[in-house]
Amino acid sequence: MTAELVRGQNHPLSQNRLVIRISAAAPVLTGAMLGDENGLVHGPQWVAHPGAPALPGVEVPRQAATRHRLAVDLGALPEAVHRVDVFLALPTEAGGPFRFGAVAAPHATIEGLDGTELACYTLTGLDSETAVFALELYRRQGAWKVRATGQGYAAGLTALLADRGLRESADLASAVHEASAQDSSRALPTPPSARSQDDSRAPAPYDTSATVPPDLSAATARDTPPSLPHDPHLPESRDTTASGPSRRPLADSPEQPQPAPSRGGRNPYDADASSTAPRDPGARVDYTHPGRRPHGTPPPAGPAADDRPAPPVAGDAVGWSMEERLYNQVWGMFEDLARTTAAYRSAVDFADSRLEKDLDQALTDPRGRLGTAGDTAREAAHARRAQLVDQARAVLDRDLAQLSAESEVVEPALPPAYARWDNPVWHGYHVPAEPPMALRLGDLHLPESAVLSIPLLVRLPLERGLWLDSGAAAADGFLDSAELRQLALEAAVALAARLLAVHPAGDFALQVIDPAGAGTAAFGPLLRAGVLACPPATEAAGVAELLERLTRRVDLVQMALRGGAPESLPADVDTARQLLIVHDFPHGFDDRAVTRLRYLADEGPAVGVHLLLVADRADAAAYGPLLDPLWRSLMRLTPVPDDHFADPWVGHAWTYEPSLVPTGSQIVHQVLTEVARAITKHR
Secondary structure, X not given: OOEEEOOOOEEEOOOOEEEEEEEEEEEEEEEEEEEOOOOOOOOHHHEEEOOEOEEOOEEOOOOOEEEEEEEEEHHHOEOOOOEEEEEEEOOOOOOOOOOHHHOOOOEEEEEEOOOOEEEEEEOOOOOOOOEEEEEEEEEEOOEEEEEEEEEEEOOOHHHHHHOOOOOOHHHHHHHHHHHHHHOHHHOOOOOOOHHHOOOOOOOOOOOOOOOOOOOOOHHHHHHOOOOOOOOOOOXXXXXXXXXXXXXXXXXXXXXXOOOOOOHXXXXXXXXXXXXXXXXXXXXXXXXXXXXXXXXXXXXXXXXXXXXXXXXXXXXXXXXXXXXXXXXXXXXXXXXXXXXXXXXXXXXXXXXXXXXXXXXXXXXXXXXXXXXXXXXXXXXXXXXXXXXXXXXXXXXXXXXXXXXXXXXXXXXXHOOXXXXXXXXXXXXXXXXXXXXXXXXXXXXXXXXXXXXXXXXXXXXXXXXXXXXXXXXXXXXXXXOOHHHXXXXXXXXXXXXXXXXXXXXXXXXXXXXXXXXXXXXXOOOHHHHHHOOEOOOOEOXXXXXXXXXXXXXXXXXXXXXXXXXXXXXXOOOOOOOOEEEEEEEEEOOOOXXXXXXXXXXXXXHOHHHOEEEEEEEOHHHHHHHHHHHHHHHHHEEEEOOOOEEEXXXXXXXXXXXXXXXXXXXXXXXXXXXXXXXXXXXXXXX
């Protein structure tokens, strides 16, 4: 059964060698872009178009036409390629349509080499666009999926190419149109669909009709494995399927961290071949990846007799270390949950609009206003709406089950920096020799998937300060002000303990400002373990002295780095990274102290001074708009669940939950005791 996709929806692909058929009411150009694990296109040599129709694993037509056939061999793509975007564009010749909205919607179909239709998508909703991304083929846990994209550009092919980061977008767009106009005689002929052939002819295991140039004889095509030309500008291609998701790092958005690219800018972790055996399109993704196992470990047996997929694998993503692979896997789960929920919500919206249309039609028909005809029409409309919603929910539930299974194996495998406080990994804690690449700040979930939480990981060192909101508005009336402030301070202490624990001894130091001494009890674990660099600063004099010392450190380190002489720092300057915890801001701060704190927030992160404020923004109202830039520069966290985070893909409102220590647990005391022992040895 063919999967009919709506915009944003994805579907698993059961074959590696594919034929993508495009049909349109007017001639269109087609092409394909190759992207790396971050979705980036490395240059014009990564774009297949009429002027350069063949790349490793991809072949596209040479001219504009109403029907196109693109050949894609996922197993022949270079190992650095994790994504293939198929695009359409209207030609620039006079006489054709000037926008997609003026003609019937284009239609795309993905077929296997045996003619089996795997998925299709009609690009509805286009208007002034003259270029559009139609489909996206991407990897998820080593298995390929297709996503209906439908993202159009009124500014044409130039804007479409520029949106993928191609600086030469204008020149490349001109070359595409010129090549199509001048080279129409070299277009690939459109062969008949495999389903129109004699059903008695069994398809060959490696049917090359979609990938072998038409000048080869039939006998040669049968005996030659499919091969596409090699571009020397692309990474070396292997006849395998590179595993790992097509997930991109999050772009910066309000109240959201931005993961840094893969360390060292190197190509992702080596990959392995995946099976090309047909599979039920509705089945879940097979998570097994033999190439990710240690050498000498035999591959596991295939799926069980009841067709259940093999269990998911922790760390099964791109990366040069297990830590990096887990980090990328978690962010990939975040993206997949966002997109599958978006597809579900889009389907529900479509069902609602369809219901309104059906009801309007029933009301406008005079025959439907009398007797039982109207009631029957309305019942049928509601039944269609329920059927569409049930189908969408079934797809969502399938994806949620897949992600939940992945979460169940990923969570226990996380290192301390990524793990919850109740993870057993903390009970075997040892002070690390190197700092981690990221830190867990809490968990995120959506209303449709409340039982599935995604760890909120941010890259280290922190590029933004943190603000734990102790305001009463965050509690929705369930807690009084004093309880909420206490919870916020406990969350700050737990976060500070985590930061201290995941850094090598002597590489990270804690400083505390508590002007009124109101947080003495909450700071008890830090004080008893002796991990604070100095006692908490109290009263106006103590606050001013600590801020002066940190401001001096920032100034001196900045000057040393600019002068290229970091070794010339005075002996009394602590070169360890510093976390300044400020409790009850702005109480106890005069104008000079506020100015210094803003300076530390702006200039400190670049030279190793980071802020963690525990405050209620309403308490700073007396300063007027003076402190607004400070609040906006910090990442807001809450001590209770709150839906203030947004993802950059579709803009869902995610509910954030802090990473708190379980009630009665002594794990923080045990960890800090180990940290204090290591600090003493380091000194």
